[in-house]
Amino acid sequence: GAGVSQSPSNKVTEKGKDVELRCDPISGHTALYWYRQSLGQGLEFLIYFQGNSAPDKSGLPSDRFSAERTGGSVSTLTIQRTQQEDSAVYLCASSPDTGRGGALHFGNGTRLTVT
Amino acid sequence: RKEVEQDPGPFNVPEGATVAFNCTYSNSASQSFFWYRQDCRKEPKLLMSVYSSGNEDGRFTAQLNRASQYISLLIRDSKLSDSATYLCVVNMGTGRRALTFGSGTRLQVQP
Numbered sequence: 217g218a219g220v221s222q223s224p225s226n227k228v229t230e231k232g233k234d235v236e237l238r239c240d241p242i243s244g245h246t247a248l249y250w251y252r253q254s255l256g257q258g259l260e261f262l263i264y265f266q267g268n269s270a271p272d273k274s275g276l277p278s279d280r281f282s283a284e285r286t287g288g289s290v291s292t293l294t295i296q297r298t299q300q301e302d303s304a305v306y307l308c309a310s311s312p313d314t315g316r317g318g319a320l321h322f323g324n325g326t327r328l329t330v331t
Numbered sequence: 332r333k334e335v336e337q338d339p340g341p342f343n344v345p346e347g348a349t350v351a352f353n354c355t356y357s358n359s360a361s362q363s364f365f366w367y368r369q370d371c372r373k374e375p376k377l378l379m380s381v382y383s384s385g386n387e388d389g390r391f392t393a394q395l396n397r398a399s400q401y402i403s404l405l406i407r408d409s410k411l412s413d414s415a416t417y418l419c420v421v422n423m424g425t426g427r428r429a430l431t432f433g434s435g436t437r438l439q440v441q442p
Binding site: 251257258261322 | 365367373374375376377380418429430431432433434435
């Protein structure tokens, strides 16, 4: 079946512009995660959605970052007034599991470059 | 101290060798543990879950030591195709349900 889909796959933007990154999770998966990964670094947690619960936003690095998940499915990560340090691969993952965590299914990521 | 800590490596081993990685975690309330594999410029993929009693999947063995707060991954008879970064992943328990990733340990298997 279809996996996690992210778009765009690559995005180059000028410093100061806003960007929107999209994630289509696997159908039926209740949990959705956003991470980012800088070159040669580990995954940095950004935000977590679980069903209708309030999202865990504890990883968002600044108030320029926001995310929403509409209808428990598609999610959009928005970065306002982008900075060069925002350049990274933004990874979305979904999971059918709830409490104990479980197998995350990752999308191919969006590679964001801020010039 | 990082919540999940791994030796970044790289571990350079010959084909056929046995190699082991450890990962330490800071939160004693952590509930579940996983190893993921990430190939260069690719997304991470689940390799195996780690169970309290230890578990094996072919050439791969995972173990959990709750008293010392670490998990391990043992790879026997290394193949060239095992070359990748291995990520330790921990569910930090109630109140923080998102999974926390370590920075990864890079393995390079050489012919």
